[in-house]
Amino acid sequence: MTSLVRIAPGALVIGKPLPWDVYDVDGNVLLRQGYIIHSDAQVEQLYERGQFKPIAPRPRKLEQHTDERPCNPFAEYAELLATLETTLSAVASRAPSAKSRLLGSARMLERICKQAPDATLALVHLYSVNPNIYEQTLFYGILSHFIARQFNLEHKRTTSLVVSALTANLALIPVADQLNASNHVLTAEQRAVIRKHPERAVEALRAAGISNTRILQCIMQHHEKADGSGYPAGLTGSDILPEAEILALAERYVAMITKRAYRDRMDVAAARKLLHTLSNGQFRPSIPRALLEILGDYPPGVLVRLANDEIGVVKKRPEGHRGAVVSSIISPRGQRYTGTFERNTYEPEYAIIRFEDTEVMPSMDFSLIWGFRNL
Known part of the structure; x- marks a missing residue:
């Protein structure tokens, strides 16, 4: 069954019909699709209590992901999540549309980053209290894009990095909520799933017809560490793609500011202090510095x-x-x-x-x- 996703502020408009059924946290229907919202009070209640099942978006031409039309990241948040879930499902099922959907999703995300950078970065901080796996994945893509732009990576490399960020944890989707909710030491089986997920993601992408070497290498290496303590191959130093380190840092930062059952979330001040320490053997020093510059002392959305x-x-x-x-x-x-x-x-x-x-x-x-x- 498609997982429920909370309603993003900005996704609802007074006087217009609901685009989907709205459910409470127990899966009970609150309001049916087509219901017209009449007041601010109703909107506030739906933001507070409402969730929905993402509807598979109708296929759109790639040009629609590359246009420069004005965008509202908050209003588009629900569509971004629905598109991401549909895209990853297409990859997992080896659908013929998987490759074009992935490219379209990456371009859709890049467009909002370019059009509204402060508001898009704010999404990461406003919705990081208890995000689901699709929200976390979206955050990885956003941060990876901004770090790539900080380094002035060429457009193709940036897009490849965003695609990598959106698919690197494909194999963890079925177990992510369980892992995040666990306050116990991981079992041997859970540790094996985690250590194998880069290889399984690469296998799924190849089976879906995605063969871009840089994307596959980035995913395979995004848990390697410069000091050789990472996995799956124990690579060191310059053997690791810079893009893989960028993605790894994006994931690390999101983990810092996200609540888990076994620990509280960090505030940004504590996360920034930890970022300062990550250049000591685990990352190229320039990569944590780039993220620190992007965030500033007080990032949008905190x-x-x-x-x-x-x-x-x-x-x-x-x-x-x-x-x-x-x-x-x-x-x-x-x-x-x-x-x-x-x-x-x-x-x-x-x-x-x-x-x-x-x-x-x-x-x-x-x-x-x-x-x-x-x-």
């Missing part, structure tokens, strides 16, 4: 508390003499603002004093912070 005791969402990283731009969403008294108020954290009154950790992100349409109006 929650922060300001000196005036408001809680806000980081909208933009610092530029020049400006501090990070924050949209305040919760008042000093702990009440949700009806709108958002933009604060420049360079001003002492609005200086960031700490990250605000939360187990549940506030229920709101985050797309409004970035000025999207359901484009």
Whole structure:
């Protein structure tokens, strides 16, 4: 059965019919497809409680993934996840469309990264509290794309890296939720599945007709380490593709900021400290540095508390003499603002004093912070 996916803020529009049935966490139908949402209160309730079963998207021409039309990453989040699930299913079933679907999915993701970089990077932080395997995979693709651009990799290599990020964990999909939910030491069988997953992903891609050498090598090597302690081949140093290290770091960062049954999630400050240590033998030093530069001290999408005791969402990283731009969403008294108020954290009154950790992100349409109006 297709897994349920939470509704992404920005995916619903007042006055328009629901594109799918909406379920609660127990799989009970809340609202049927076609129901028209009438109020902000209904939207808020659906963001808070609603989930849906992704519908296989209709095939689209690749040109539609390469256009420059304006995009709203929050409104497209549900489609990105549905497309990714359908694409990986096509690869696993050796469907004739697998190769074109993969390329289309990669280009779709690259388009939103280029069109709306801050908002797309925000997806990684806003939805990292308890993501499912498809969300995690999407985050790997987003971060890999941004790191590749930081190194000015040519377009073909960047696209190949994004394809690798979207497919490297194909063999873990059936067991990912079980692994994340386990607070026990892994069994020998679970460890074997994990260690074999790069090879199994490569086998699945080859069987589906995908033979790009760089993609297959990247996937095969993305758990190798420069000091030789990785798997499956124990490669060292320059024998490991730079793209494989980029993907490995993207996965590592997502793991840091994601909750697991056996540990809490890190805040970004702690994750940044750990990134600083990863150039000591495990990665080429330039790769962790590149991710640190992309994130900045306060990446888009993190929650922060300001000196005036408001809680806000980081909208933009610092530029020049400006501090990070924050949209305040919760008042000093702990009440949700009806709108958002933009604060420049360079001003002492609005200086960031700490990250605000939360187990549940506030229920709101985050797309409004970035000025999207359901484009």
